[in-house]
Amino acid sequence: MSYQQLDLNLLKVFDAIYAERNLTRAARILNISQPAVSNALQRLRESLDDPLFIRERRGVTPTPFADSLAAPVQNALQLVRSGLSSREAFAPEQSKRTFRVSMNDPAEALFLPSLVLEMAKLAPSVDIHSSYVGRHELANEMAVGAVDLAIEVPMPTDDRLRHAELINESYVCVVRPRHRALSRGFTLPGYLALEHVHVSARRRGLGHVDRALADQGLSRHIKVRTRNPGLAATIVKNTDLAMSVPERFAGYYNLKPLALPFEVPPLAWRLYWPVRSEHDPGNIWLRRLITDIAARYQQGGMTVL
Secondary structure, X not given: OOHHHXXXXXXXXXXXXXXXXXXXXXXXXXXXXXXXXXXHHHHHHHHHOOOOEEEEOOEEEEOHHHHHHHHHHHHHHHHHHHHHHHOXXXXXXXXXXXXXXXXXXXXXXXXXXXXXXXXXXXXXXXXXXXXXXXXXXXXXXHHOOOOOEEEEOOOOOOOXXXXXXXXXXXXEEEEOOOOXXXXXXXXXXXXXXOEXXXXXXXXXXXXXXXXXXXXXXXXXXXXXXXXXXXXXXXXXXXXXXXXXXXXXXXXXXXXXXXXXXXXXXXXXXXXXXXXXXXXXXXXXXXXXXXXXXXXXXXXXXXXXX
């Protein structure tokens, strides 16, 4: 068929389904109903004379024709978005825009309080919605516009994303005041003899400190695993459990820091954004705000609130 006869709005639906491989998730991203997505897909199938996506138990799989369309459709949508956003000046003091940022709990604790304070002064009507998107889903979520920015540890290279370095964090072990570990020298055997709280959004897998121990053929006993750093700190304050955290958090939680008796590489935080938003004035403004906050952290001018 001629492209003049194709409803170009359907390309957004195609792009979301292709990225998500699931009609329900595509509907959520597009903020429309699942039946509306199904209807749009049926119209595309009729217009293009191809099934485009084959239904499977856990979602859909693109046909070879859909695979051949994906990159041109994504490029076309990106050109339209870039063209429109480049004409729109971003005035933070007047904007009512909502930014969606992916941060895990430690990143939230580190960046979100200062970010909210800065935005209250500079952009009082701008909203910030923070949630966590898994690393393996992040590029897709950004490609379809569901996430504007992400603060993450380094991820594998992806052509759909750009990044900037934020800060590097050294680790310490923290314990409650008057913990028995404070009365003697803190050694590697002493560290390994403790029971530990580990903060992670994942159900399993090694953390940053655990990987450093594993490189030496060692492991620690993780007694409690939680995704909530504030809850973890409360547990440590009231028990003999220990927790290994970025050094900046020790004072925030009023816990006693102990230098780790083994080498742990600093934890790097990066700011990620989608290529499609590279020249978006609002995205640029928020990126600069976050990198400015990070620079003050790194220089020691700000602490975790």
